[in-house]
Amino acid sequence: MDKQKTGELIRNARIKKGYTQVELGDLIGVTNKAISRWEKGGSLR
Numbered sequence: 001m002d003k004q005k006t007g008e009l010i011r012n013a014r015i016k017k018g019y020t021q022v023e024l025g026d027l028i029g030v031t032n033k034a035i036s037r038w039e040k041g042g043s044l045r
Contacts, residue, residue, distance in 0.1 A: 003041040003042070004041040006038070006041070007038055007039045007040055007041040007042075008039075010035070010038050010039055011039040014035070014039075020032075021035040021036055021039075
């Protein structure tokens with residue numbers, strides 16, 4: 001799995017829906033820092 005491409009997909013989908021990282025995190029039960037890491041291609045856990 002390409003972490004960079006996955007991060008881009010997450011970011012693009014989030015922006016398309018109009019969510020901030022905080023709002024998306026609240027919706028799925030993770031922190032905004034986790035969302036940021038995912039979008040930057042960091043750990044996907």
